[in-house]
Amino acid sequence: MLTLLKSMKPLYNYVKPLHVTERFFQDISNKDLLSPHYIKKLMEKPIQKRTIMSQFGLWHGKQPKTGYQTCFSEKKSRRTWMPNIQQKMFYSDILGMQLRTRASTKALRCIRKCGSFDNYILLTKPKDLDSVYGEYLRKLMLTKINDPFFQVKGILKGRQKNITRRQVLNAKKPPAVWFPLEIRHKDLTFLRPKVPQNMTPKELRKFNELTKMSEKEFPPELIKKGDDAMDEFLRKKNKEMIRITLIAVQEAQDEEFENQ
Numbered sequence: 001m002l003t004l005l006k007s008m009k010p011l012y013n014y015v016k017p018l019h020v021t022e023r024f025f026q027d028i029s030n031k032d033l034l035s036p037h038y039i040k041k042l043m044e045k046p047i048q049k050r051t052i053m054s055q056f057g058l059w060h061g062k063q064p065k066t067g068y069q070t071c072f073s074e075k076k077s078r079r080t081w082m083p084n085i086q087q088k089m090f091y092s093d094i095l096g097m098q099l100r101t102r103a104s105t106k107a108l109r110c111i112r113k114c115g116s117f118d119n120y121i122l123l124t125k126p127k128d129l130d131s132v133y134g135e136y137l138r139k140l141m142l143t144k145i146n147d148p149f150f151q152v153k154g155i156l157k158g159r160q161k162n163i164t165r166r167q168v169l170n171a172k173k174p175p176a177v178w179f180p181l182e183i184r185h186k187d188l189t190f191l192r193p194k195v196p197q198n199m200t201p202k203e204l205r206k207f208n209e210l211t212k213m214s215e216k217e218f219p220p221e222l223i224k225k226g227d228d229a230m231d232e233f234l235r236k237k238n239k240e241m242i243r244i245t246l247i248a249v250q251e252a253q254d255e256e257f258e259n260q
Contacts, residue, residue, distance in 0.1 A: 019126035020047055021055075025139045033139060036156045043132045043156075055132040057102035059083060060110055060124075090117040094141045095152050101133065 018026065024042045025033075032038045043055045054063060062083035068076040084105045091098050093116070103111075107120075114120040121129075121137050129135065136156070144150050199207060 022126045058107040060107035061130040
C-alpha cells in the first residue's frame, strides 16, 4: 500500500502565490530598478487595506487603526490611532551607503533581533515586511550580490511628498493674467492662431486666399506669429490700439449680420 502511494503522482502542482508587494519586482529590469520615477509610481499604487504612506517606509505590517473615542457622557466620536513611526538612518554594507527612512518601533526591534539592517531586509518574509520600499531594497541588494559590478548611484528616499491643503487649492485655481479693462470681458479668440483643422469653412476660405497671395500682396501686419503678436499686444497695453481693434471686430460682425 505504501509503495502504491509513493508511486502515485499528485493531481496538481501547488505553487505558493506571491505577496502583493513581491509581484511588482518579479520581472523588473535593472534599468527600471535604477529609475526613481518608475519606483515611485510602484509605491503610489493603491493596495487593499494598506496606506500609501506605509509603502514608503518600513512599518513591518503596522497600519493606522480606526475606532470610537468615548467621553464621560458616553458620546462616541470617530478617531484614528497611528503607529509609532520614527525617522532613522541605517547603513547598508551590501550597497555601501546610508539610508534615511521612516520605520515603526516594531521594525526597529526586528532589525535589532536580526543583527543588521541588511539581514532584516534579506531574511524577513514579504508577508511580514509588507512594504514596497522594503522589496525595492531587497531587489537592489540581491542584484548587487549576484553582480558585484552593478552600480547603485542613488536610492529613492523612503518618504512620501507632503502636499498641504493650500497647495492643492492653489493648483486648482487658473493662473492670474492681467488684461486691460477694455478687453477684460471681450472675446479675444481672433488673436489666437488656429490650425486649419479647427477652422470654420469661412475662415478656411480666407486662409486659402491668404496662402495663394504673393509676398508683395501679403499684409505686413500678419507676418508676425500669433503668440508673439499676442505678447506684444498685452505688453504695450496701448488702449487706443485696443479700442480700434475692438471697433474693427464689431464692424466685421455687423457686416456679417447684414449679409445674412
